[in-house]
Amino acid sequence: xxxxxxxxxxxxxxxxxxxxxxxxxxxxxxxxxxxxxxxxxxxxxxxxxxxxxxxxxxxxxxxxxxxxxxxxxxxxxxxxxxxxxxxxxxxxxxxx
Numbered sequence: 001x002x003x004x005x006x007x008x009x010x011x012x013x014x015x016x017x018x019x020x021x022x023x024x025x026x027x028x029x030x031x032x033x034x035x036x037x038x039x040x041x042x043x044x045x046x047x048x049x050x051x052x053x054x055x056x057x058x059x060x061x062x063x064x065x066x067x068x069x070x071x072x073x074x075x076x077x078x079x080x081x082x083x084x085x086x087x088x089x090x091x092x093x094x095x096x
Contacts, residue, residue, distance in 0.1 A: 004037045006030055027068060 008029050015022030040046055045054040
C-alpha cells in the first residue's frame with residue numbers, strides 16, 4: 001500500500017473546536033485526497049502525465065454523496081474509463 005501525504009486546511013482544523021459539523025468537513029477533505037491518490041495509483045500516472053506504464057485515462061469528474069457516521073459529504077475524484085472511482089466509493093461507503 002502506498003503511503004499518502006494528506007493536508008487539511010487550518011480553518012477546518014480550528015473548526016473542530018468551535019463547530020459541531022466540522023468533523024464531517026475534515027473527513028470529506030481526507031476522503032477526497034485519498035480517492036484522488038488511489039485513482040493516480042491505479043492509473044500509474046499523475047494528471048496530464050504521459051507514461052508507458054499508464055493503465056487508463058481519467059474520464060471527467062463525477063461527484064457522489066458519501067454518508068458517514070459523522071455526516072454526509074461530497075466525495076468525488078477524476079473517474080476512469082472503467083468506473084474505478086465508483087467502486088472505490090462503494091468500498092468507503094461500507095467501511096466508514
